Amino acid sequence: MEQSIGALVKDSARRFGDKTALIADGKHWSFRQLDNFSSIVASALRERGVGKGSVVSLYSPNCAQWIIAYYAILKLGAVVNPLNLMLTPSEAAYAVNDCKAVAVLGALDKLVPLRDTLGRDRIRLISFSGTGATIESFDDLLAGDDKGTYPVEGIAPDDLSTIGYTSGTTGHPKGAMLSHRSILLNTAMTSTLHVRTEHDTVVSALPCSHVYGNIVMNSAIACGMTLVLHAVFDAKVILASIEACRATMFEGVPTMYMYLLNLPELHDYDVSTLTRCTVGGQTMSPYRMKEVESRLGAPLLELWGMTELGGLGTTHPLYGPKKHGSIGVPLPFLSARIGSLEHPSVAVTAGEIGELQIRGPVTMMGYFGRPEATAETIDTDGWLHTGDLACVDEEGFIFIVDRLKDMVITGGFNIYPAELERVLCEHPSVAMAAVVGVPDEMKGELAKAFVVCRNGADLHPEDVLDFCRQRLAAYKVPRLIEVVDDLPKTSSGKILRRELRAKALPHNQTS
Incomplete structure (x- = not known):
């Protein structure tokens, strides 16, 4: 290194x-x-x-x-x-x-x-x-x-x-x-697990200023890959780029893949040179992950990371077992645990939900000029508290449940928007979905879903609610559905929940 x-x-x-x-x-x-x-x-x-x-x-x-x-x-x-x-x-x-x-x-x-x-x-x-x-x-x-x-x-x-x-x-x-x-080790371990080499060509519209895009860039340089870089994501332009450059990799966030799946002309492009793709930034429905793999003809490796790690914290390896819906396992040289919400220094057992914590040489040195905030995030034993709710199964695969701050509490029950979004995206007429909590006098909060219709499909809120009732406990079913043309996103393609919360005022609600 x-x-x-x-x-x-x-x-x-x-x-x-x-x-x-x-x-x-x-x-x-x-x-x-x-x-x-x-x-x-x-x-x-x-x-x-x-x-x-x-x-x-x-x-x-x-x-x-x-x-x-x-x-x-x-x-x-x-x-x-x-x-x-x-x-x-x-x-x-x-x-x-x-x-x-x-x-x-x-x-x-x-x-x-x-x-x-x-x-x-x-x-x-x-x-x-x-x-x-x-x-x-x-x-x-x-x-x-x-x-x-x-x-x-x-x-x-x-x-x-x-x-x-x-x-x-x-x-x-x-x-x-x-x-x-931190950056060098993250680059090296990501490259190793994904088997990135000089024989690869990667297409990316992930911002280089974002940790995900930064690792894509650095790993391409380190491994001798050819990086085909786009300033913005456009589904047709990306597909044309994959075809023309005979790309072996595409890397993106879930919304990018949703746009690709929602493009009627997807089958017109030759993407047969792809050998693997990666997805991170937010959770993605296993149902849609399987559809991506089927339509693009390449495995989709889910990963997870954050600014405070300089890139990835976990991923699936190219060669090895994979589980759709899981963010994989920690990078080499890193440790991960799920800490109890009541006693953060105590790891919960398999299947229990707690906060994902990471320790190892890629964790940040601290927040610039903010020692108090640093102490709140990195404990005295070196564990970085990520703010992500997660659980781990018996085989060690980690599953993100949601962001701790995004959890909706309705009538005393915890609702995790990511779980609802995964179910909503399994509906054949839904291209994308996002769930936020809205204030309610009786129950404290209600779950409201914003959904985007797939091209050429008919989408009726009541049909979507019936679909959810068959797959979710009664208290988890979103109480409000709004069909929108698109969802607000960051430059890296993450859905901006805070803008949806601002939009989800009582006078804007439709059911």
């Missing part, structure tokens, strides 16, 4: 040279080019005062410049702060200021008006797409010379490499600090 993340691209350039590493925006980039350009940008950043320990933010959709800048920052021993492009300008400015970034690179039009908020004299803005009175051009950095040896000396595996901000559903988001070791 390399000593630093920046060394990944250097080593791959040595091993794979002019082989295509990246296809983005219709252009091909070799491993040698990515290494050379990232060293040139590292030199340019160094001339602008960026050095070991400096924090640099990246705020851009997927593109070659994002990847070049990412490795350039890390080759300097600086710290990368990958920002979700869906953040509002004020949210992005908060993160940039909170982590004390010295520069922001990317698509910066939205940030220029906040220049004073960011600190006009402190933060340098460098744009991927243009220049202006207050910003520099990334092209000018690329036009320079490589004036040093990169990665620089003195970068240790346990040095800080990344500050990744959590979604921050309540209050301000927190910056999870991750070491080089």
